[in-house]
Amino acid sequence: xxxxxxxxxxxxxxxxxxxxxxxxxxxxxxxxxxxxxxxxxxxxxxxxxxxxxxxxxxxxxxxxxxxxxxxxxxxxxxxxxxxxxxxxxxxxxxxxxxxxxxxxxxxxxxxxxxxxxxxxxxxxxxxxxxxxxxxxxxxxxxxxxxxxxxxxxxxxxxxxxxxxxxxxxxxxxxxxxxxxxxxxxxxxxxxxxxxxxxxxxxxxxxxxxxxxxxx
Amino acid sequence: xxxxxxxxxxxxxxxxxxxxxxxxxxxxxxxxxxxxxxxxxxxxxxxxxxxxxxxxxxxxxxxxxxxxxxxxxxxxxxxxxxxxxxxxxxxxxxxxxxxxxxxxxxxxxxxxxxxxxxxxxxxxxxxxxxxxxxxxxxxxxxxxxxxxxxxxxxxxxxxxxxxxxxxxxxxxxxxxxxxxxxxxxxxxxxxxxxxxxxxxxxxxxxxxxxxxxxx
Amino acid sequence: xxxxxxxxxxxxxxxxxxxxxxxxxxxxxxxxxxxxxxxxxxxxxxxxxxxxxxxxxxxxxxxxxxxxxxxxxxxxxxxxxxxxxxxxxxxxxxxxxxxxxxxxxxxxxxxxxxxxxxxxxxxxxxxxxxxxxxxxxxxxxxxxxxxxxxxxxxxxxxxxxxxxxxxxxxxxxxxxxxxxxxxxxxxxxxxxxxxxxxxxxxxxxxxxxxxxxxx
Amino acid sequence: xxxxxxxxxxxxxxxxxxxxxxxxxxxxxxxxxxxxxxxxxxxxxxxxxxxxxxxxxxxxxxxxxxxxxxxxxxxxxxxxxxxxxxxxxxxxxxxxxxxxxxxxxxxxxxxxxxxxxxxxxxxxxxxxxxxxxxxxxxxxxxxxxxxxxxxxxxxxxxxxxxxxxxxxxxxxxxxxxxxxxxxxxxxxxxxxxxxxxxxxxxxxxxxxxxxxxxx
DNA sequence: TATGAATGAGAATTCATTCAT
DNA sequence: TATGAATGAATTCTCATTCAT
Numbered sequence: 001x002x003x004x005x006x007x008x009x010x011x012x013x014x015x016x017x018x019x020x021x022x023x024x025x026x027x028x029x030x031x032x033x034x035x036x037x038x039x040x041x042x043x044x045x046x047x048x049x050x051x052x053x054x055x056x057x058x059x060x061x062x063x064x065x066x067x068x069x070x071x072x073x074x075x076x077x078x079x080x081x082x083x084x085x086x087x088x089x090x091x092x093x094x095x096x097x098x099x100x101x102x103x104x105x106x107x108x109x110x111x112x113x114x115x116x117x118x119x120x121x122x123x124x125x126x127x128x129x130x131x132x133x134x135x136x137x138x139x140x141x142x143x144x145x146x147x148x149x150x151x152x153x154x155x156x157x158x159x160x161x162x163x164x165x166x167x168x169x170x171x172x173x174x175x176x177x178x179x180x181x182x183x184x185x186x187x188x189x190x191x192x193x194x195x196x197x198x199x200x201x202x203x204x205x206x207x208x209x210x211x212x213x214x215x
Numbered sequence: 216x217x218x219x220x221x222x223x224x225x226x227x228x229x230x231x232x233x234x235x236x237x238x239x240x241x242x243x244x245x246x247x248x249x250x251x252x253x254x255x256x257x258x259x260x261x262x263x264x265x266x267x268x269x270x271x272x273x274x275x276x277x278x279x280x281x282x283x284x285x286x287x288x289x290x291x292x293x294x295x296x297x298x299x300x301x302x303x304x305x306x307x308x309x310x311x312x313x314x315x316x317x318x319x320x321x322x323x324x325x326x327x328x329x330x331x332x333x334x335x336x337x338x339x340x341x342x343x344x345x346x347x348x349x350x351x352x353x354x355x356x357x358x359x360x361x362x363x364x365x366x367x368x369x370x371x372x373x374x375x376x377x378x379x380x381x382x383x384x385x386x387x388x389x390x391x392x393x394x395x396x397x398x399x400x401x402x403x404x405x406x407x408x409x410x411x412x413x414x415x416x417x418x419x420x421x422x423x424x425x426x427x428x429x430x
Numbered sequence: 431x432x433x434x435x436x437x438x439x440x441x442x443x444x445x446x447x448x449x450x451x452x453x454x455x456x457x458x459x460x461x462x463x464x465x466x467x468x469x470x471x472x473x474x475x476x477x478x479x480x481x482x483x484x485x486x487x488x489x490x491x492x493x494x495x496x497x498x499x500x501x502x503x504x505x506x507x508x509x510x511x512x513x514x515x516x517x518x519x520x521x522x523x524x525x526x527x528x529x530x531x532x533x534x535x536x537x538x539x540x541x542x543x544x545x546x547x548x549x550x551x552x553x554x555x556x557x558x559x560x561x562x563x564x565x566x567x568x569x570x571x572x573x574x575x576x577x578x579x580x581x582x583x584x585x586x587x588x589x590x591x592x593x594x595x596x597x598x599x600x601x602x603x604x605x606x607x608x609x610x611x612x613x614x615x616x617x618x619x620x621x622x623x624x625x626x627x628x629x630x631x632x633x634x635x636x637x638x639x640x641x642x643x644x645x
Numbered sequence: 646x647x648x649x650x651x652x653x654x655x656x657x658x659x660x661x662x663x664x665x666x667x668x669x670x671x672x673x674x675x676x677x678x679x680x681x682x683x684x685x686x687x688x689x690x691x692x693x694x695x696x697x698x699x700x701x702x703x704x705x706x707x708x709x710x711x712x713x714x715x716x717x718x719x720x721x722x723x724x725x726x727x728x729x730x731x732x733x734x735x736x737x738x739x740x741x742x743x744x745x746x747x748x749x750x751x752x753x754x755x756x757x758x759x760x761x762x763x764x765x766x767x768x769x770x771x772x773x774x775x776x777x778x779x780x781x782x783x784x785x786x787x788x789x790x791x792x793x794x795x796x797x798x799x800x801x802x803x804x805x806x807x808x809x810x811x812x813x814x815x816x817x818x819x820x821x822x823x824x825x826x827x828x829x830x831x832x833x834x835x836x837x838x839x840x841x842x843x844x845x846x847x848x849x850x851x852x853x854x855x856x857x858x859x860x
Numbered sequence: 861t862a863t864g865a866a867t868g869a870g871a872a873t874t875c876a877t878t879c880a881t
Numbered sequence: 882t883a884t885g886a887a888t889g890a891a892t893t894c895t896c897a898t899t900c901a902t
Contacts, residue, residue, distance in 0.1 A: 036251030123396030164418040171390030181338030203379040211425045466681030546761045553826030594848040605816030611768030633809040641855045
């Protein structure tokens with residue numbers, strides 16, 4: 001009797017594929033419903049894979065969420081890396097960072113929801129993550145260098161904490177986008193209309209550059 | 216013979232008390248676990264009241280959440296009203312608004328979680344709220360007047376959209392506080408340490424005032 | 431201090447009114463949903479009276495159902511009494527009884543549902559009824575006399591059990607009307623269309639009269 | 646080394662078995678208590694299966710009821726098919742149909758309760774059934790042929806609507822059996838006593854045959 | 861690696877009924 | 882007589898998770 005031998009390379013690839021399909025489906029589900037509202041059943045449906053397989057690969061819901069979170073961080077870090085801010089003029093670099101942040105959140109809204117969920121759970125999932133490296137943003141260091149370069153050239157004011165600046169840049173986009181539903185309703189303006197979005201970006205650039213640039 | 220006279224006010228208050236006790240317990244529960252993670256059972260326990268009563272007063276979980284949300288908005292609007300920004304000098308008023316926002320979020324962290332939950336559900340609960348009045352922030356209008364006053368006096372630059380400014384002020388505090396768990400972990404700094412907090416407040420004031428003040 | 435004195439006659443009348451309003455609302459509810467599906471809450475709403483009052487007057491759901499059932503029987507017995515079959519010619523009397531049964535069921539569909547509910551519960555509610563008198567149909571006796579009169583006159587065949595005939599007359603209408611929903615669907619005909627109804631009535635008269643009349 | 650080979654047929658049968666055990670238990674429960682009074686918990690107990698499994702296979706109570714209803718129709722249709730009325734003499738065929746109906750209702754009293762429940766809910770469950778084929782009785786057509794054959798041979802009268810006749814045959818048995826509890830009580834006769842039952846059957850045959858046979 | 865079947869614990873919601881006045 | 886508030890026990894349904902193969 002012939003045995004059907006499946007070469008390791010293929011089997012592995014299939015298994016990796018399943019894993020990543022699950023991860024992708026889970027990302028969608030968590031983004032849509034939060035950790036508490038996400039359903040393993042729906043993740044299975046989304047992925048067209050058996051529910052049991054999710055447990056096979058990720059042990060339980062929390063660990064699945066953790067994996068999703070890690071992947072999301074990995075992705076944004078990768079994107080940040082490709083910015084090549086170090087090669088730009090200080091003010092151009094800052095502006096580019098503001099724009100990048102805005103666009104990244106805009107194009108990856110799941111990231112915002114994921115962050116929210118993670119923080120609702122007091123960061124438990126991140127703390128338990130082994131992949132600390134991918135989490136730790138190298139951007140702070142880089143930002144410090146840019147600020148220093150700008151200060152030396154006389155373009156920027158001094159005494160700016162890169163972490164504070166980073167948090168501010170993120171916060172300006174984050175709040176607007178993450179809470180866009182309620183804000184749009186309360187203010188009676190569609191904050192996601194193209195014009196509204198471009199106004200927001202201009203405003204943020206003005207605020208951040210107005211701050212870093214020497215009066 | 217002594218008659219046991221129970222004034223109507225007390226009987227009435229009982230029902231109002233139950234309602235408000237439930238509302239308070241629900242606020243805690245929703246803040247702690249989000250809408251999806253909140254448990255009606257726990258809300259009943261928290262309030263020392265019968266689970267059935269929650270349904271008696273609020274029909275279902277979503278409507279309870281909505282009521283909690285409305286109450287939270289009512290509360291922050293009330294606090295805003297008491298700021299009396301209109302009586303202050305423009306730059307003082309702006310600074311005070313930044314400080315107020317920061318402190319309010321700091322002292323009422325439930326508000327942040329609630330906002331997150333509401334937006335996770337695409338603002339559905341707010342949209343269904345009948346109490347739109349308490350939701351609509353009168354602050355935008357007031358902020359517009361302050362900006363205009365500052366512009367006229369030559370203190371402030373012109374062309375600032377009060378809504379954008381408001382969102383930025385909120386965003387600077389919001390992101391820092393709402394995501395403090397993961398940020399603290401990633402950056403390896405306790406962002407809630409007293410010193411960190413006061414640094415953040417200074418930074419935010421610099422950013423906002425640096426922006427509004429005429430170079 | 432003046433005491434507001436309400437004369438007994440008025441108060442009593444109110445109480446009777448409440449009782450009968452509840453009974454009517456309960457009839458509707460039981461007819462619509464059966465005993466198991468009926469809701470005390472809905473009966474209270476229907477009657478615009480307090481739920482507590484239902485218990486005040488009727489002790490519990492089962493006894494309320496029993497009261498409703500008794501009232502329904504009382505009503506049909508009263509209608510039967512007004513038929514005055516005894517004064518008619520035998521064959522006319524039989525035809526009139528068939529027509530009456532059909533029309534009564536048609537106009538009082540609750541009666542059918544009530545009967546169903548009562549029998550689903552093995553007649554428990556009737557057996558516990560004290561009002562047996564109003565339940566016991568005097569019609570059987572009367573029917574016996576009519577059949578005898580017809581037999582003597584040579585119009586009717588002999589040996590007809592009035593109970594069997596009564597049950598048959600009722601059954602011919604009952605099955606058609608009580609199960610009209612499913613029958614209409616299965617047979618693809620609207621059994622409640624005017625033409626269908628009049629055809630049914632003709633058919634039933636033919637069947638019953640064809641049976642009682644001497645070939 | 647012995648290999649434990651479990652044929653697919655058994656594994657498959659397990660699931661089918663569970664499904665059919667649930668269906669059977671549900672039939673009993675619905676027959677005993679109606680749709681509103683039936684309890685999923687009791688169905689689970691009856692079937693010695695997990696309550697969760699009921700939802701796994703049937704989604705919810707209504708769909709379970711629908712499945713039970715379909716099965717009941719399937720069963721009676723199957724029994725009807727085995728009657729082979731077409732091979733009999735017209736009058737014999739009619740008598741056999743009356744007897745069959747009576748006996749089927751007698752031996753499958755759940756069918757009556759089920760019909761009642763279905764109609765209490767306005768036939769909603771049947772209408773949503775996809776299995777229309779099993780619902781539609783082929784008997785009407787057959788009955789039409791029998792009536793025609795009888796008419797041609799001069800045995801039967803003409804102008805009989807097979808649907809009306811079918812409904813009448815069913816109604817004569819149905820009313821007696823479905824409402825036997827209250828009828829027995831009201832008339833003070835045990836309608837389920839052997840003698841009473843045989844008298845009923847004779848009566849029904851007389852009524853129906855008296856009607857179809859040419860005077 | 862993959863999957864359909866099965867389950868216990870729990871969660872939202874409902875219901876008849878009683879309390880207190 | 883009338884009523885709003887309160888409740889315990891169910892009841893339907895859900896969810897993460899495991900079994901068996």
